[in-house]
Amino acid sequence: MERTVQAGSAGRSRPPLSTERVLGAAVALADEGGVDALSMRRIAQSLGVVPMALYKHVANKNELLDGMIDAVVREIDPPARDTDWKTAVRGRVLSARRMLLRHPWAAQVIESRIKARTTPTPAVMEYLDSMIGVFRDGGFSLDLVHHALHVMGSRLLGFSQELFEDSSRPGTDREPDPAAMPPEEMAARYPHVAALAMAVTHDTDSVVGSGCDDQFEFEFALDLTLDGLERLLRTT
Amino acid sequence: MERTVQAGSAGRSRPPLSTERVLGAAVALADEGGVDALSMRRIAQSLGVVPMALYKHVANKNELLDGMIDAVVREIDPPARDTDWKTAVRGRVLSARRMLLRHPWAAQVIESRIKARTTPTPAVMEYLDSMIGVFRDGGFSLDLVHHALHVMGSRLLGFSQELFEDSSRPGTDREPDPAAMPPEEMAARYPHVAALAMAVTHDTDSVVGSGCDDQFEFEFALDLTLDGLERLLRTT
DNA sequence: ACCTGAACACCGTTCAAGT
DNA sequence: ACCTGAACACCGTTCAAGT
Numbered sequence: 219m220e221r222t223v224q225a226g227s228a229g230r231s232r233p234p235l236s237t238e239r240v241l242g243a244a245v246a247l248a249d250e251g252g253v254d255a256l257s258m259r260r261i262a263q264s265l266g267v268v269p270m271a272l273y274k275h276v277a278n279k280n281e282l283l284d285g286m287i288d289a290v291v292r293e294i295d296p297p298a299r300d301t302d303w304k305t306a307v308r309g310r311v312l313s314a315r316r317m318l319l320r321h322p323w324a325a326q327v328i329e330s331r332i333k334a335r336t337t338p339t340p341a342v343m344e345y346l347d348s349m350i351g352v353f354r355d356g357g358f359s360l361d362l363v364h365h366a367l368h369v370m371g372s373r374l375l376g377f378s379q380e381l382f383e384d385s386s387r388p389g390t391d392r393e394p395d396p397a398a399m400p401p402e403e404m405a406a407r408y409p410h411v412a413a414l415a416m417a418v419t420h421d422t423d424s425v426v427g428s429g430c431d432d433q434f435e436f437e438f439a440l441d442l443t444l445d446g447l448e449r450l451l452r453t454t
Numbered sequence: 455m456e457r458t459v460q461a462g463s464a465g466r467s468r469p470p471l472s473t474e475r476v477l478g479a480a481v482a483l484a485d486e487g488g489v490d491a492l493s494m495r496r497i498a499q500s501l502g503v504v505p506m507a508l509y510k511h512v513a514n515k516n517e518l519l520d521g522m523i524d525a526v527v528r529e530i531d532p533p534a535r536d537t538d539w540k541t542a543v544r545g546r547v548l549s550a551r552r553m554l555l556r557h558p559w560a561a562q563v564i565e566s567r568i569k570a571r572t573t574p575t576p577a578v579m580e581y582l583d584s585m586i587g588v589f590r591d592g593g594f595s596l597d598l599v600h601h602a603l604h605v606m607g608s609r610l611l612g613f614s615q616e617l618f619e620d621s622s623r624p625g626t627d628r629e630p631d632p633a634a635m636p637p638e639e640m641a642a643r644y645p646h647v648a649a650l651a652m653a654v655t656h657d658t659d660s661v662v663g664s665g666c667d668d669q670f671e672f673e674f675a676l677d678l679t680l681d682g683l684e685r686l687l688r689t690t
Numbered sequence: 691a692c693c694t695g696a697a698c699a700c701c702g703t704t705c706a707a708g709t
Numbered sequence: 710a711c712c713t714g715a716a717c718a719c720c721g722t723t724c725a726a727g728t
Contacts, residue, residue: 252569257719257721259719259720268694268695269721270693273722278721278722304684307680308676315672322569325565326565326566329562330562358687359690366683369682371608371609373607373614373672373676377614378608378612378613439609440544441544442679442683442686443605443606444540446605446679446681446682447605447678448540450678451593451594451598493701495701495702504712504714505702506704507712509703514702
């Protein structure tokens with residue numbers, strides 16, 4: 219009598235499940251069929267596993283989406299060293315774009331999860347922190363970096379929403395981070411983000427909620443864009 | 455014996471259903487609870503109606519989403535007349551932003567529906583057509599308008615994806631427009647969009663698929679942005 | 691102690707049975 | 710002819726019953 223084998227969808231025996239394997243299957247499924255085709259049941263099926271087995275490795279679907287975001291954001295190249303800020307930023311943004319083209323669902327998912335969470339996922343934080351670092355090394359003041367991030371806007375990671383939105387806005391109950399990091403650890407791990415947040419908050423501490431005047435930043439970025447177009451129009 | 459009254463959820467008698475009322479209820483529901491809280495059953499409930507009744511006024515949920523997009527995009531102010539292009543574009547983009555802040559679900563829904571459809575919804579087309587018109591009246595060549603739209607990017611309507619993406623990309627089966635408009639009618643109704651599409655296609659008809667070189671346009675816009683930041687850095 | 695089938699409360703949509 | 714309840718094929722997640 220043959221030994222009973224846990225059959226996968228193709229009848230093959232399978233390696234043990236892990237968070238990585240679950241996330242990998244989820245990313246592959248989303249790449250193929252879009253985010254609408256992504257379901258816990260479908261992921262389980264593609265792994266030759268009962269749906270409930272996934273919940274051992276991801277707490278729920280939202281955490282799965284966060285994990286997928288982290289996985290693909292980590293595909294973005296780190297900033298080039300030993301070049302000027304412009305080359306480094308340019309190369310990195312183009313790398314982010316290549317990632318977004320490989321994973322057409324990513325921008326949408328990042329945007330929707332950013333809206334629901336209080337803090338971006340770790341990989342997104344790392345991405346931002348190192349991007350800020352490039353600007354700082356290039357001689358940008360904290361204020362100027364802040365403007366720069368708003369100017370880059372959706373070219374940074376594909377989504378258009380502000381990253382750290384006013385959390386005191388009514389009607390927007392956001393999930394507290396399940397593995398919430400204490401502020402001092404945040405500051406240690408993402409020093410540039412922390413410094414920026416500090417500077418921005420101190421600047422305008424008369425404003426309630428987030429210290430960032432989104433309307434001002436939006437207009438600033440818009441005007442920089444329009445000025446660029448005007449210059450282009452004149453030189454043509 | 456009392457006359458039987460079709461009871462609404464609050465027990466009130468209700469005006470007859472219409473597409474407008476259905477869309478209005480859907481928009482209100484999304485404004486309150488986000489797009490995840492939006493379901494055909496919930497919309498029906500808020501109207502004091504059985505779910506199936508909605509299908510008399512909207513074909514399915516995707517058409518409902520398209521209708522919601524059209525409804526909120528029509529809230530954007532028309533471009534101001536009798537001013538320079540810069541003032542007109544600026545004012546209009548700020549109006550679009552106010553709409554997106556009123557309807558936080560809109561950018562996400564527009565982006566996801568743009569990806570699924572072959573043609574943007576009528577109100578989006580009108581918005582683009584009149585926006586192109588403002589640039590044209592300001593003396594922009596068709597090519598320059600094309601660049602300008604890419605430069606504006608997500609500030610135009612909140613989403614980051616290209617509007618008329620390469621429809622020959624593999625794996626992206628897009629819905630044909632249910633009420634597909636013949637090309638000549640398209641050209642008559644959206645003359646500026648048509649002229650732009652024509653110019654862009656003729657320019658690069660060696661390229662297969664859409665005539666727009668997205669990579670080039672992305673880099674063009676990115677460089678304009680980076681140049682603006684560099685100028686800012688030098689004058690600080 | 692571990693695993694999982696059945697179940698629950700949803701979802702969009704179809705369709706036949708009712709008036 | 711019109712309307713709609715029941716049903717179908719899904720969904721994320723819980724939980725008790727099984728080993």
